[in-house]
Amino acid sequence: MKVRAALVTERGKPIQVEEVDLADPGEAEVRVKLVASGVCHSCLHAADGSWTHMPVPIVLGDEGSGIVEAAGRGVRGVKEGDHVILSWSPACGLCHYCVIGRPVLCERRATRPGTLPDGTTRLSRKGQPLYHFGTVASHSDYTTIPESCAIPIRNDMPLETAALIGCSVMTGVGSVLNTAKVPAGASMAVFGTGGIGLNVIQGGALVGANPIVAIDVLPTKLEYARQMGATHGIDASKNDPVEAIRDITRRGADFTFVAVGNTKAITQAWEATAHGGQCVLIGLPATDATVTFTALSLQSNEKVLRGSRYGSARMRDDFPRMVDLYLGGKLKIDELINRRFTLDDTEIAYKALAAGELARGLIVN
Numbered sequence: 001m002k003v004r005a006a007l008v009t010e011r012g013k014p015i016q017v018e019e020v021d022l023a024d025p026g027e028a029e030v031r032v033k034l035v036a037s038g039v040c041h042s043c044l045h046a047a048d049g050s051w052t053h054m055p056v057p058i059v060l061g062d063e064g065s066g067i068v069e070a071a072g073r074g075v076r077g078v079k080e081g082d083h084v085i086l087s088w089s090p091a092c093g094l095c096h097y098c099v100i101g102r103p104v105l106c107e108r109r110a111t112r113p114g115t116l117p118d119g120t121t122r123l124s125r126k127g128q129p130l131y132h133f134g135t136v137a138s139h140s141d142y143t144t145i146p147e148s149c150a151i152p153i154r155n156d157m158p159l160e161t162a163a164l165i166g167c168s169v170m171t172g173v174g175s176v177l178n179t180a181k182v183p184a185g186a187s188m189a190v191f192g193t194g195g196i197g198l199n200v201i202q203g204g205a206l207v208g209a210n211p212i213v214a215i216d217v218l219p220t221k222l223e224y225a226r227q228m229g230a231t232h233g234i235d236a237s238k239n240d241p242v243e244a245i246r247d248i249t250r251r252g253a254d255f256t257f258v259a260v261g262n263t264k265a266i267t268q269a270w271e272a273t274a275h276g277g278q279c280v281l282i283g284l285p286a287t288d289a290t291v292t293f294t295a296l297s298l299q300s301n302e303k304v305l306r307g308s309r310y311g312s313a314r315m316r317d318d319f320p321r322m323v324d325l326y327l328g329g330k331l332k333i334d335e336l337i338n339r340r341f342t343l344d345d346t347e348i349a350y351k352a353l354a355a356g357e358l359a360r361g362l363i364v365n
Contacts, residue, residue, distance in 0.1 A: 005123065005140035006346035006363075007130060009057045011049035015347040020059070020130060022140075023122040025072035028147045032084060036163035037138040038063035039341070039349045039361035041194060042284070045261065046133060047350060050286045055114045055131045059123055060346070061363075062088040062134025063167035064143075065159045068150060075147045077316075083159060084150040085166045087315045088134030090117050091148045104310045110135065116146060138166075139346055139363060151319040157326070161333045164195075164360060165322045167310075169333060171282060172199020172259065174311015174318060176207060180255050180280050184208035189245045189253035190230070191269050192260025193221040195336065195360040196282055198228045200257045202332055205229030206325075209255070213248055215241045215265075224359045227335060236268075245272040253277060261285040267293070275301040282308050336360040 003022045006015050025031045040063050046054040064086040068078055078084060090110065091103035098106050110117050114131025122144040123130040123137060130137075137143050153162060172195075176182050188204045190197050193216045204212045205228070213232045214225035222233035234244045245253055252274035258266050261283040270293055273279045297303065311318075325331035338359045341349040349361045 001142070003141040004343060005059045005137065006061070006343060007057050007059045008047045011047070011056060015047055015060065015350060017344050017346060018125065020123055020125045022142055022144055025070055025144050027072055028074045029072040029144055030068050030075060030078060030147055030150050031070040031142055031144045032066040032086065032150055033069045033142055034064055034066040034138055034140060034365050035159040036065055036365065037061045037363045038164050038167060038195070039353050039358060039363060040167055041261070041353065043133055044350050044353055045284070048354070050261070051284075052287045053113055054133070057125070058114055058131040058133050059137035059140055060133045061138030061140065062136060063163060064136060064138030065163040065166065067159075069142065077147055078150050078152050082150075082152045083155050083157065083162075084152050085162050085319050086136040086138055086143075086145065087149045087151055087166060087319070088136050089310050089313070089315065090135055090146045091315065092117070093148065101314055102312070103315060104313055139343065141343070141365060151315050153320055153323050157323045160362065160364060161326065162323065163362065164333050164336060165319055168195035168336070168360060169199050169322055169331070170313050170318060171308075171311045172196045173203035173206065173322065173331070174313050175200055175257060175280055175282055175308040176203030176209075178312035178318070179306070179308040180278050182207050182209050182255050185210060186254040187211055187213075187249045187274075189213040189215060189256045189269065189272055190225070191215045191241070191256065191258045191265040192262070192283055193225040194259065195358075197257070197259035198224055198336060198359060200259050200282070201225055201230050202228040206330065211248055213245055213253065218356045221356065228332060241268050242272045249274065251275070255280065257282060259283050263289050263291050266291045270297070270303070270305065273303050275303065278304045278306060280306055280308050337362050340364050
């Protein structure tokens with residue numbers, strides 16, 4: 001079928017909205033009519049060329065929600081008419097990591113960026129394949145994805161709001177609840193207060209962390225952070241965040257989170273982590289970026305440096321849990337959305353994101 005989609009044809013060039021071809025769902029696949037899709041920094045990195053490992057031409061969007069319109073052969077976990085949140089991390093349910101409850105590390109996920117697990121795509125233009133950003137390619141009217149990427153949710157959850165659970169909410173809140181397992185009363189410092197960082201902050205508020213220190217170079221972002229539960233804000237363009245965090249916490253933060261793709265922020269977060277604490281890396285820098293630190297700082301201080309992929313999510317359990325938290329008044333999602341766009345405005349949306357104007361932008365179909 002013909003669909004409209006936002007795609008990058010050449011890195012660093014404007015995002016275009018074009019009519020493309022979408023294949024029907026095959027074995028264990030579904031076609032979803034998209035309702036909303038979040039504007040994510042990961043897509044910006046692919047569009048502006050920071051991530052050179054991402055292939056082009058590629059249809060953007062890794063965060064979305066919609067309604068299942070058609071199901072292929074063998075689909076059992078979801079049916080036509082179901083309301084779903086899209087997951088960018090396919091999971092086979094059978095490999096070692098899936099069966100031990102760590103599906104984000106699935107051994108059978110796609111080995112080639114921009115493809116489905118079988119190494120192919122379901123999008124094309126003039127007979128040539130188009131790659132899928134984050135498997136789901138959610139900046140489109142419709143998408144065809146693996147069944148495991150369509151997570152059914154209760155019908156009373158607003159689908160526009162639900163879209164953000166598919167990446168920013170799950171990644172941020174999950175890094176606190178699942179990855180780091182922050183206990184009540186622990187101190188936190190969050191470097192970068194975009195869509196992911198704001199959700200790290202509200203994850204800390206959910207578990208009763210205190211203090212929760214937000215660090216950014218844009219004062220407007222720090223105001224968003226306070227609305228999501230930050231107790232302190234540090235403008236890193238004017239102040240040394242490491243010294244400021246130590247002044248607030250007396251010894252460094254028990255948990256630091258890097259929610260921005262910046263190597264300087266990683267180094268600062270590591271230095272600001274208290275002895276015996278954890279430094280959690282969430283944001284992804286440029287493809288060839290590296291960081292260094294002394295081995296002594298790891299061994300002698302018993303600090304832990306760890307990554308967090310998708311908030312260590314168990315998608316079929318965690319997505320509905322996030323929905324319940326939202327509907328129960330415990331999770332803020334509407335407050336994250338400060339601008340809405342149409343699909344035709346995708347280029348405008350990413351310019352606003354690059355300029356630091358968005359807490360979270362939403363493309364609504």
